[in-house]
Structures are given as structure tokens and as C-alpha cells.
Amino acid sequence: MTRNELRAANTKARLVAAARALFARDGYAQTGTEAILAEAGVKRGALYHHYRDKADLFEAVCRELAAEAAEAVRVATDDVADPIEALEKGSVAWIDYMARPESRQILVVDAPGVLGRERWDALDRELSFDLLRAGTAAAADAGALRFAAGSEVLAVLLNGAMNQIAMRGGNDNAELKSGLIELLRALAR
């Protein structure tokens, strides 16, 4: 890492951290780039040197959040042998991460509209959906599921249900989570 790269990395990190905090608190549209620049202690030129536009910075924030969510899922499922149990644990961990106001505002509320459908789809698939699909595929391969439509389809349906849980209640989602688990078990044999 040369000094220039270090400086650039620092600037980008400051920008992403500031943007993350403000996007989370006020929403994408209500957050001006000027506020981000002030919070990050960086000037306009630096922002547009590293990021194409405001949406591009937003995407960087999304990537950071999604990576953290994926990490939380990995931690929760790392030492779980049974694929159905892993699916349950992973789903709950993912929901818990996404239900935090920060993730919810940025990834659930704002991201689709800001990034557009296909860009959002690609990012979601890469950082979140693939993990879930791996979970359902593992369960299917182990013969632990009875779902004729296939594990990919199941992953889509679960993904939607989990999104909705995250979108709704902040803390009172215990009922919803146990409902999801009941649904999973209904498909387990």
C-alpha cells in the first residue's frame, strides 16, 4: 500500500462512514451531499473523484451493510450441522441485522428506488440472496426438504418473507420470526 492509496482509502472510508450515518438517519433524498462532505471533513472534489455520483456512494454504503449482514449469517450458521437448523438460524440472524433502523432505511426502504431494479437485483443477489439459496440448496441436497418447486424458488419466497419482516416491526417481530420458522418446519420432513 503506497501512501497515495492509503490516503485515498482513508478519504473513501470517511465518506462512506459519514454517508452511512446520514442516509440511515434522514434517508437518501433528504441527505444533501454538502452534509456528507461536512460530516466527513472532505471537499466536493474528493467525493466526485472517488465516486461517480451520489448514488454510487450510496451503493458503496449498501455493499458495506450487506457484507456485514452476510457476515452475521455466516457467524450464526458456521458450526450448525443440520441444514434446516442452519436455515433457521441464518434467517433469524439476517432478519435481526436488517431490522435495525439503519439497515432497514438504507437497504430495504431506499436501495431499490435509488439503485434501480436491475442494479439492486444484482447487488442483492451477490451479497445476500446467494447465501440464502445456498442454505436452501444444502437442505434440499440433504433430502431434508419437501418442496417440489425447487430450492431456488424457495429461496426467493423466503427472501421476500424475510424482507417483509425486516420492513415491518422493529422489535416486536418475534411473532413474525417464529411464524417464519414454523413455515420452514412445515416444509421439512
Add this chain to the structure above:
Amino acid sequence: MTRNELRAANTKARLVAAARALFARDGYAQTGTEAILAEAGVKRGALYHHYRDKADLFEAVCRELAAEAAEAVRVATDDVADPIEALEKGSVAWIDYMARPESRQILVVDAPGVLGRERWDALDRELSFDLLRAGTAAAADAGALRFAAGSEVLAVLLNGAMNQIAMRGGNDNAELKSGLIELLRALAR
């Protein structure tokens, strides 16, 4: 209906129709109010006389679309006696309506971010979710479901799954729809 009210209704209808077409084609953020005014053949003063701001007009468009979706569901389930079958038919009708590019762009992609979480929640609950909940409640009351978490929870999960189906594939969602139906039948006794 006095002449003034008629004129106002006409103006509002023109605005909503123009906004609907442009929001659907270009997305909310990419659609300037000037384009809407030109398309509607109406001046700026008229827009801001009837609507508080751009988001308020957007909400009017959302209400129109959501009402049409609800109507499609009613038509599809009107003469269906069996509550599980009604749930299936209603779900498919809803998905078919929402998967159209117009509804998808406006209601699925843009609406949460533009209206904000709570405003979007209220609208969705009023115009779409309540209908679904009525469907699951009817099935539960008829004793046709085995789902301990309750019909309200089930409605949330299904709502999310259906949203995701609408968000994804435009026309190749046949697999996903039959997957949803398989899921429903797994919970039917």
C-alpha cells in the same frame, strides 16, 4: 357537482394520468415536474394548488394503482367458495397485476423510498394487505389452515413472498407462482 369541482376533478385526473405514465417509464427521481406538466397540459400553479408536493402527487398515483390491484383480486375471488382456492386465485391475480412494469416500478421499487416507511406502510395496509389478511383469516376460520402463528402473521409472510415475486421476473414468474401455491397447500389441511 358544480362546474368548479368538475374543472378541478378534470385537472387532477390529467395530472395523475400524466404522472402515472412518466413515473412508470422513467422512475420517480428521473421524472421532472416540468415533464408532468407538459404531458398533462397544465401549469405549475395548478399542480401545487391541488397537491402539496411531488410526493403527494405520487401518492395519488399509488392509490389509483393499488385500488386497481385490489379490484383485480376481488374479481378473481368473487365467486370462489373454497377459502384456500380463493387465497390461491387472489394471490395469482395480485402478482399478475403487480408484475406489470408499471405497477412494479411505481409500487414496488419507488413507493417505499418516496413515501417513507410509515406512510407506505399505512397505504399498503389500507389498500392491499388488509385484503390478503382477510383471505388468510377466512381460511383460518374455516379450519382449512394449520398455522399456529396465526393468520395475520401468515399474511405478512405471504405478502413479502408475493412482493418478491413481483419484483423479480416479469413474465417468467410461472415457477415462482406455482411455488407459492405449493407453499400454501403445504399449510392447508
Add this chain to the structure above:
DNA sequence: TACATAACAAACAGACTGTCTGTCAATAAT
């Protein structure tokens, strides 16, 4: 050391939204 390139600074231009004042038709009051 000389040159090239990357990282930023600062000013600026264009676009866009919402407001504000004014006008005109329509409805209500006397």
C-alpha cells in the same frame, strides 16, 4: 531531477422544486 499522474480544492453552471403574487371565473351574499 524532471515528468506524469493521482488526490484533492474551489468556483461555477444547470436543473429542479416549491413559493408567491396576481388574475379570472364561479359561487355566495345582500
Add this chain to the structure above:
DNA sequence: ATTATTGACAGACAGTCTGTTTGTTATGTA
């Protein structure tokens, strides 16, 4: 019927905000 008042709109305008452009400084390289 005449006047007053309200509602529907027109048109200009101001403030804001994003992205660009030009210039400057620091860094890496030949």
C-alpha cells in the same frame, strides 16, 4: 342584479442541490 368572496389556476422567481470544470498540491516514476 350587483357586489363580495372564494376557488382554480398562471407565471415569474428564488433557493437549493448536484455534478462539472479548471486549477493546485502531493506523490510516484523514469
